[in-house]
Amino acid sequence: MLEPIRKPIRRAIAPVRALFVSDASAGVLLILVAAAALVVANSPLAEDYHNLLYTYWWPKEVFYLNDLHLWINDGLMVIFFFVVGLEVKRELIAGELSSADKRTLPIISAGAGMAVPALIFVTIAGSNPELIRGWAIPAATDIAFAMGVLGLLGSRVPASLRLFLLTVAIVDDIGAVLVIAVFYTAHLDVMWLAISFVVFGAMVGMNRFGVKSFWPFLLGAIALWLAVLFSGVHATIAGVLAALTIPMRDANGHSMLEKAEHALAPWSAYLVVPIFGFANAGVHILDMTVEQIFAPLPLAIATGLFLGKQLGIFTIVFLSVKLGIAKKPENANWMEIWGVTILTGIGFTMSLFISGLAFGNSQLLVDEAKIGILLGSIISAVIGYVALRVTTQHPEETEHLEEARQAKP
Template identity: 40%
Template sequence: MRLTKTFSAFFQSEKAGGLLLLFVTVVSLLLANSVIQADYIAFWNTEVGHHSITHWINDGLMTIFFLLIGLELEREIYRGELANIKNAILPIFGALGGMLVPAGLFLVLNYGTATQNGAGIPMATDIAFAIGVLSLLGNRIPSSLKIFLTALAVIDDLGAILVIAIFYTKTIAFDNLLIAFSIMGFLFILNRRKVHHLAPYLIGGAFMWYFMLNSGVHATITGVLLAFVIPFGDGGKNTASYRLQHILHHPVAFFILPLFAVANTCIAINPDWHEGLSHDNSLGILLGLVVGKPLGIWLFSFLAVSIGICKLPNDLKWNNILGAGMLGGIGFTMSIFITLLAFKEDGEAVITYSKIAILIASFLSGTLGYLWLNFTFKVPEKRLKSKK
């Protein structure tokens, strides 16, 4: 299976972005536990316009990340792997299993407790990290597995967005929500009138974000909604959707996501940090990401093939799908994002323990996925000898 130029560019961007995320996360954790700990953590909590710097990153800049996710999802639906329903069914089923099984395992431990709201945390996959780890395996990985993991992660992101919109919205100010959707309706009319300049959509999107922020629905949802009213056309290089997606790739991968990682992993790790891992919430996150993700992705993919609604690509085996499922357990960005929403009223301790559990689970998932795929795609000894 040949990779399109758009997908290849996307894969390379996510690959480099994932490696950068790993680097800045380690640096942030080191600074947060160094001699400058107090000043470093205080900086991210500095208030600017009645909100902390971290808050502006999470509710403001991350909207741009969700805009890019929306544009990528739209492209996948119209021209990518999801355009062909037969090709799309396998990653769709895999993504469903990768959301439902981890959430179920989390709820087994946390249902009826104060932390049951965190069920969405292990449902997410960090596409940048997952692709970054996959890229370390080089050209041995078939393009079909790269496409499967990428499509699965994009669908996963859509699932996470729906979870945020439905389950993490407490109170709604319907007047502001109505204004936000009215602006969206106006932008849709511009789309149908074939207005291809980006300016009115971006300006309208900024107003949409403001009213969505004040509606009670999480403001980052604006990014996804805006993506689907920006003209897609034939998806070519001259379309508004393609131009904006191309513009956003590098700023998101190399600035917004690293900044989010730095701001949200400045965690002061106390000597008794390991005690938090025994909490049902932390155990639910660890179990959901490390066990639930690969189990759910493999099980639902196997089910879809077994009942005959899709087939496994010829160059893949079921142990390869299991390895991709392990990489799906790298929650990181989206898992931390959902943690902040799920436990914003439960105190800093719960959030800190959840972040530590996410970091450990993501590290374990990435390491296990790399080792497993490295073993399953091991270069045959004959080929190694022929290269010498």
């Protein structure tokens, strides 16, 4: 008797309930943390916020990481990059990137999704040589944020598109790591770089010669981080390299790599990335003029994220399918694919990270970059959600899932 009433109510509260499922929770937390950082940075606590992050603890000659902000970006974020490396290795060996037919579409999509935003950025801001270093800022997709928005839609979105978004974002991260290593290395210390190669080689050797305990690899990862930090290459690259040396299985035949990933992923998603987001998303905007908010740098980043990502990825997916290079994601129509490509324009974590590397010597440019990242990411999240909510043709999946839950004793 009450069933006609229950169904509309269940549909109405589905987005709220989705906040608490695994796909959405990490992304929602990141959204809340970013909002909190903006509020604090534009409140009477702004000076305390700045002092907390940037007060020097000791001279840089004593140790390079001499304030909390550096420890977060160059130290704590190594855990995030280590988890990224574990995800990449698992996907390459046993996941969606393990065979040519599976990895073709994500790889070429991610490539286009990095190239087109970079071209748009250069077109808008490239005439200013001071801004050109930011070309890679709109090229990265934030996995947690994007998957969080997708999670709000529940099972309305086909599973194949969730997998597509996830694999594209992972390949995107690989590209971003390579960009950081190649283009954002200011100077090189040959001795420390050689030590880094020796440590990395030793870790690879431990893998090849059958070391099955995790602790030697953990100690090696710490040594590699220190060596890379002093070499001039960004220290977080050590996290990815160390992760690639982790054996697939331990002495008991269990998956050491998956065990490490499952143990560290929640810490990365619910502690490391939110701390990074709070430390980097705060920008003082109350005194900014409209001209500053829509200056060439934030405009180039926001446009690159929102238009560049969807234009590059959707175009390459459409052409690949039409030319027979790859198969269209199963049970998905073109409008749904377009909606998911909009979500790839959410570039929060990696984009903030790259902006700090690109404009670390200019707080004004870092703040302008943050505005562009936040604008592009928010617009992509909202438009992408609305597009998928309106165009999806799988409402019956949500009903069937809910009815199956109700039928359980």
